[in-house]
Amino acid sequence: MYDLPQTDSHVIHEDLKVRARDVQVYYGATHAIKDVSVDIADKTVTAFIGPSGCGKSTFLRCINRMNDTIDVARIEGDILLDGEDIYDPAVDPVQLRARVGMVFQKPNPFPKSIYDNVAYGPKIHGMAKTKSDLDDIVERALRRGAIWEEVKDRLLEPGTGLSGGQQQRLCIARAVATEPEVLLMDEPCSALDPIATAQVEELIDELRQNYSVVIVTHSMQQAARVSQKTAFFHLGNLVEYGDTGQIFTNPQDPRTESYITGRIG
Amino acid sequence: MTDATAPAAPARGSLKAADERTRKRNAAEKRFRLYGLTAVGIGLILLVTLLSAIVSNGVGAFQQTFISVNVFLDPERLDKQGNRDPADLRKVSTFGYTPLIQNAMLATVADAGVQTPLTKGTDMRPMFSAGAAAQVRNFVLENPDRIGDTVAFRILAASRVDGYLKGRVQREDVARDKNIDAEHLDLTDALVEAGVVEKTFNLAFITGSDASESRAEQAGIGVAMIGSFFMMLVVLGLSLPIGVAASIYLEEFAPKNRFTDLIEVNISNLAAVPSIVFGILGLAVFIQFAHLPQSAPLVGGLVLTLMTLPTIIISTRASLKAVPPSIRDAALGVGASKMQTVFHHVLPLAMPGILTGTIIGLAQALGETAPLLLIGMVGFIASNYPDGLASGFLDPNSAMPAQIYEWAKRADPAYYERAWGGIIILLVFLLTMNFIAILLRRRFERRW
Known part of the structure; x- marks a missing residue:
């Protein structure tokens, strides 16, 4: 039913990348995230699912301190x-964000050329000494973003002129250009059509070779297709966390079962 | 589901015949469009009236009447010692030159074969400007070796003669005017016929300096223009960096608390403070306390900076706010610092708005008169051009709107025409600035 990646379950590594313990998030008086503890493994796709407003995006944004920008x-x-x-x-969030990249819900390329979009991160982090180094980095990132073939002849055209799916893959390329260790994706396919979604999902599966990917998604099918681990959030609580196959076939918590069978949400 | 009885279906007519409600709605829409058109029409009519009034009243200032005469530079009168010593030449005031010009006028009238009852030298005095003697004297001081020659000059006609040719002075008015008689007007007509008196484009109005009450024909707006220019330099140099820095800090970096709220409210309020209040503040702070020179463009610029800052801050903050947050997220997400985010991504996108706001603020400052009244930048400035940057900022000067106000106050109707002419020049400046604003907007505008 959910096209489960059963064969992948043995791939999960036990080396942890991100460890969260008793995380609470408050927006003013609102208690948005309650007691969330989760271990995110390296070289794994971890999906956060749950109904709207359950706090999964909020939690995701804690991992690279993007919530710092909210007063x-x-x-x-x-x-x-x-x-x-x-x-x-002592931690500088700027340094942290170079190691924990992020892709947003709406494709948000800079209003600059495709080349500059990708080159911006490496430039400000001083990753390239020469112009040809930078060219190599840009090409590598665009290849990893699975968009090189489509844009290699028009690198100097504005990134905003691409189609939605291309823009999102450009944003992924931009995020991987700084060589992050963790890649956070906040509903990366919600603004894309099914074909572009399939391309991005394929890309996510490839990115798993190098990164720890955390993806927030509204689509349970997508979580089942791309992730090895799944966390179900509900009303700010982490209800259940485990192997994706187990969550979708044999959920332990009645709320998880209700959600994945479509009774709440 | 049982208590919901379906209401009886209303009788529906043909789609081609509008029902009562639709007719009413359509009529209301039509009425509203009519109101809108009327409003636009009234605005256009007023604009056309205003512009045509300004042009028809002011265009005369750009033309001036000149008389071509050959003046004999009599050594008997100009250099009694005969040694061409500049110090001695300087002792002869413009009064010594007036008879020479009067004689030259008489000779010109005779050459043109014009019959006139005006035969004495002093009869010619009302024909030409008092500035003519100064013009000839300056020539002599610069070229002492020409004394004894007969030199051709184009001297300014008196403002009454000029006004007669422009239709400002009518024959019936002359009876009550002790400055000119009907015979002079006859003579003017005859000399125009002979080609001696002619009306030409008056560059001196644009480049010249103000002149005294009795020499309206000589007055120009050039020095006031320079005063305005130096003021605008001060305003631009101070208000753009201060305003943009303040808005970026308030918008992007400052914490949101009571203190910043208070600052925000105060900035909004400052934008609404009458400009004369800034003038009196400038008088108290810059002149009486800081002892900066009175009437100086530097002080005028400082006062106008205070006035322009709120405008620039408000428009800059608005354009920073208009940059979509997704751009900030994107930059922060790849590890840009706050400042890199602002300077690399937010500021370039906000640039068109900032520039437009700045230019509108500058245009407002350029047309501002009230604060200048209080710091003494209105008054009689017949001095010549500033001879450098320092004197441009520090020497007493006027500004274009203040000069216009000054002219409008004066009694001679010739100044009335010049006031309108000054307004034309001011409007040309404002239009140019707005045009630049539009160009910059187009140039920097980017989509995201």
């Missing part, structure tokens, strides 16, 4: 990246 947001608890607390006062 009223307050975060408690620990999130460790490779054993280091990312909310330690």
